[in-house]
Amino acid sequence: MNIEAGQVVVMDYKVLDETGEVLEESNPAEPMVYLHGHRNILPALEAALGGKAEGELVSVTLPPEQAYGPRQEGAVDRVPIKHLVKPPKKIQSGSLVRVNTKEGARDAVVVKVGRFNVDLDSNHPYAGKTLTFDLQIQTVRAATAEELAHGHSHGIQGSASHHG
Numbered sequence: 001m002n003i004e005a006g007q008v009v010v011m012d013y014k015v016l017d018e019t020g021e022v023l024e025e026s027n028p029a030e031p032m033v034y035l036h037g038h039r040n041i042l043p044a045l046e047a048a049l050g051g052k053a054e055g056e057l058v059s060v061t062l063p064p065e066q067a068y069g070p071r072q073e074g075a076v077d078r079v080p081i082k083h084l085v086k087p088p089k090k091i092q093s094g095s096l097v098r099v100n101t102k103e104g105a106r107d108a109v110v111v112k113v114g115r116f117n118v119d120l121d122s123n124h125p126y127a128g129k130t131l132t133f134d135l136q137i138q139t140v141r142a143a144t145a146e147e148l149a150h151g152h153s154h155g156i157q158g159s160a161s162h163h164g
């Protein structure tokens, strides 16, 4: 099956920076699963994957503009310390913390510490980077009616219990 809108794609992925350092790699037991044509992944990756077949290796290099955007110096979010996940006893500028957001927990670097709040660098960790994505397509299947209605995949087989 070749990838087109309305299909669920299962793939292994690896993300490398300009120097070839691996920033992120999928675990063989937990490949990435997404519904094609519903903007579940970066638009430039979706475009590169369209028409490709099971077993193909797709390697795409994206400048920041097509990946996670340029870095914005001085872009900070002020967050109450109590919103941090397990805040470390001693937080200082440069500390890596986890913060709860509406979209789930994310990692962030502390820029400044106050009594009750911390200022976090609000850039995506990959902002400003040219990234290479090595995508090894494993399987491609038709989406279920429920997946299409929700606009996202429900796991490798499409039967994963619902996550809300």
Ligand SMILES: [Zn+2]
Pocket (backbone or CB within 6 Å): 150, 152, 153, 154, 162, 163, 164
């Ligand atoms: Zn769903």
